[in-house]
Amino acid sequence: MLVCQGSPERYSVIGARKLWIGLAVSVLLLVLFLATVDVGRMLESVADANYFWLLPGIALYLTSVLFRTLRWQVLLRHMRAVRVSRLYPVVVIGYMANNLLPMRIGELVRSYYVGEREGISKTSALATILIERVLDALTLLFFIAGIALFVPLGGLAEAFGDRFGVAWPLLVALVSLPFVVAFCALLLFAFNPARTQTVALVLIGPLPRRFRTPLRGLIEMFLQGLVPLRSPRTLALLLLISVPIWLFESALFFCVGLAFGLDNVYDNLGEMAVANVLVTATANIGSSVPGAPGGIGLFELVARETLVVLPMAPVDRSVAGSFAVVVHASLLLPMILLGQVFLGLANTSLVKLYRAERDAGAGGR
Numbered sequence: 001m002l003v004c005q006g007s008p009e010r011y012s013v014i015g016a017r018k019l020w021i022g023l024a025v026s027v028l029l030l031v032l033f034l035a036t037v038d039v040g041r042m043l044e045s046v047a048d049a050n051y052f053w054l055l056p057g058i059a060l061y062l063t064s065v066l067f068r069t070l071r072w073q074v075l076l077r078h079m080r081a082v083r084v085s086r087l088y089p090v091v092v093i094g095y096m097a098n099n100l101l102p103m104r105i106g107e108l109v110r111s112y113y114v115g116e117r118e119g120i121s122k123t124s125a126l127a128t129i130l131i132e133r134v135l136d137a138l139t140l141l142f143f144i145a146g147i148a149l150f151v152p153l154g155g156l157a158e159a160f161g162d163r164f165g166v167a168w169p170l171l172v173a174l175v176s177l178p179f180v181v182a183f184c185a186l187l188l189f190a191f192n193p194a195r196t197q198t199v200a201l202v203l204i205g206p207l208p209r210r211f212r213t214p215l216r217g218l219i220e221m222f223l224q225g226l227v228p229l230r231s232p233r234t235l236a237l238l239l240l241i242s243v244p245i246w247l248f249e250s251a252l253f254f255c256v257g258l259a260f261g262l263d264n265v266y267d268n269l270g271e272m273a274v275a276n277v278l279v280t281a282t283a284n285i286g287s288s289v290p291g292a293p294g295g296i297g298l299f300e301l302v303a304r305e306t307l308v309v310l311p312m313a314p315v316d317r318s319v320a321g322s323f324a325v326v327v328h329a330s331l332l333l334p335m336i337l338l339g340q341v342f343l344g345l346a347n348t349s350l351v352k353l354y355r356a357e358r359d360a361g362a363g364g365r
Contacts, residue, residue, distance in 0.1 A: 023102065023292070023293070025102075025292045025297065026102075026292030026293065026296045026297045027297070028297070029292065029296070029297025029298050029300075029301060030296065030297045030300070032297075032301065033297060033300045033301050033304070033321070036317075037304070037317055037318055037321040038317070038318045041316075041318035042318040042319075042321045042322050042325075043322075044318075045260065045318055045319045045321075045322035046322045046325070046326065049259045049260050049261075049322070049326065050258070050259045050261075051259055052259070053255040053256065053258045053259040054255065054256065054259060054326075054330055056255055057251065057252040057253075057254075057255030057256055057259075057330060058252065058330055058334050060248050060249075060251040060252055060255065061248065061249055061251075061252040061330065061331065061334065062334065062338075063248045064244070064245050064246070064247075064248035064249040064251075064252075065088070065091060065092065065095070065335075066084070066088065067241055067244045067245045067248065068091055068132070068245055069084050069087045069088045069091050070084060070241055071132065071135075071238055071241040071242065071245065072087055072091060072128065072129075072132065073087055074228065074234065074237060074238060074241070075128035075131060075132070075225075075228050075238070076114075076118075076120060076125070076128060078227045078228060079120050079121065079124060079224070079225075080118055080119065080120050082114075082118050082120075086117065086118070087114070089342035089345075089346070090110060090113050090114045090117065091110070092335055092338050092339050092342055093109070093110065093113060093339045093342055093343060093350070093353070094106045094107065094109055094110025094113070094129075095335040095339070096335045096336050096338075096339025096340070096350065097109040097110070097339075097350060097353070097354070098293070098294060099293060099294040099332045099335055099336055100293055100294070100336065100350065101293055101354065102292060102293050105354070107126065107129050107133075108126070108357050109350070109353050109354060109357055110125075110129060111123075111125040111126040111129055112353065112356065112357035112360060113353055113357075116356075121221040121224065121225070122221075122360075123218050123221035123222050123225065124221045124222065124224045124225035125225065126222070126225065127221075127222045127223075127224070127225025127226055128225045128228070130186070130225075131186060131225075131226070131228070131229065131238075133288070134179055134182050134183045134186060135183075135238055135239065135242050136242065136245070136246070136284070136288075137179035137285060137288065138179055138180070138183060138239075138242075139239070139242040139243060139245070139246055140246060140280070140281040140284055140285050141176055141179065141180075141281070141285070143246065143277055143278075143280075143281050144278065144281050144282070147274055147277065147278060151274065151278075151311065151312065152311060153278075153311075154168075155309060155311055156278075156282075156306065156309050156310060156311075157169075157171065157172055159305070159309040160305065160309075163305065175285060175286075186226060186229060187229055189223060189226055190223075190226040190227065190228075190229035190230050191229075191230060193223045193226075196223060197219055197220065197223060200219045201216065201219070204216075246277075246280060246281075246284075247277075249280055249284075249331075250273075250276050250277045250279075250280040252327065252330055252331070253276040253277075253279055253280050253327055254272065254273055254276045256323060256326050256327045256330060257272055257275075257276055257323065259326070260319055260322060260323050260326075262275075262313075262315065262319075262323070265313045265314070265315055266312060266313045267312075267313070271312045271313065272312075272313075274312065275307065275310050275312050275313070278306060278310060279303050279306045279307050279310075282302055282303070282306045283299050283302045283303035283306065283324075283327075284299075286298060286299070286301075286302035287299040287302060294328070294331075294332050295328075296328070296332075299324070299328050300321070300324040300325055300328060301324075303320075303323070303324035303327060303328070304317065304320045304321045304323070304324040305320075307320040307323060307324070308320050
């Protein structure tokens with residue numbers, strides 16, 4: 001993990017501070033979400049939904065997690081070949097931790113856990129997870145751009161710009177450019193490891209020697225995690241696997257839409273499918289900012305407003321709010337429950353993993 005040395009007590013204080021900040025952000029966003037919808041009508045919509053559709057929806061979502069595991073296997077294979085059956089529980093536990101802990105701490109838990117189970121460098125594993133996050137964002141942006149060729153989305157961008165008080169071209173740039181820049185930077189680091197390491201060593205040069213020595217090793221391990229990006233064939237495979245990941249996840253959104261009768265709102269199921277891909281993309285990109293556990297609050301706001309302002313069909317805000325809440329619950333709860341099962345089978349717990357990761361980070365590695 002990319003950390004410096006420090007006392008466990010100080011690390012615990014920082015962790016608790018992150019937890020409370022994340023919870024406060026989540027509460028504020030949920031208050032905003034509820035203050036901008038007719039709660040009574042939203043509850044009626046929740047009560048009237050046909051929850052049979054959640055069964056295939058959750059099954060499709062778990063399939064998307066399987067494709068995530070396959071992609072991670074490709075990212076890790078230059079360090080160690082790990083069976084999908086061993087990686088899948090690690091991925092689920094990492095997502096469970098993200099759903100329960102703020103600031104995307106689950107990524108650290110996942111890199112620590114796979115390092116302990118498989119003997120892989122935890123810092124290298126964390127680098128592969130960073131690649132995953134960037135690939136996810138680029139795939140979702142690709143979906144939005146592809147749909148924009150056939151569906152006018154200017155109104156969607158303007159609507160979000162008005163809500164956030166930002167000109168829509170600037171909002172689009174703020175949402176997309178960081179991921180594009182991050183991807184280009186990772187490619188640059190991967191293809192120029194020696195130069196990257198030289199620059200990094202110059203930057204940490206002013207630090208005391210007790211910090212420079214462990215950081216030098218961490219930099220080397222991080223660059224090792226970027227090795228897959230050097231192969232155009234591997235990169236193409238990673239991008240290819242990223243497509244079904246998000247198509248299967250958007251299928252969960254589609255099934256929840258059926259549960260709320262959105263098939264009666266759109267002219268046809270094709271339009272409804274396109275709308276759900278867009279909601280999947282905007283909600284996940286919007287809630288990717290580290291903060292509240294599981295992106296609670298921000299996810300609901302972005303998903304609801306996207307569904308309301310899309311030009312394909314007029315969706316009632318209360319129904320859209322119910323849809324967003326149930327979709328998010330369908331994403332969070334299965335991972336939490338399945339993660340607990342896998343932790344039980346491994347005779348450990350999230351608390352133990354988090355404390356072990358925290359203590360390892362406090363000591364440096």
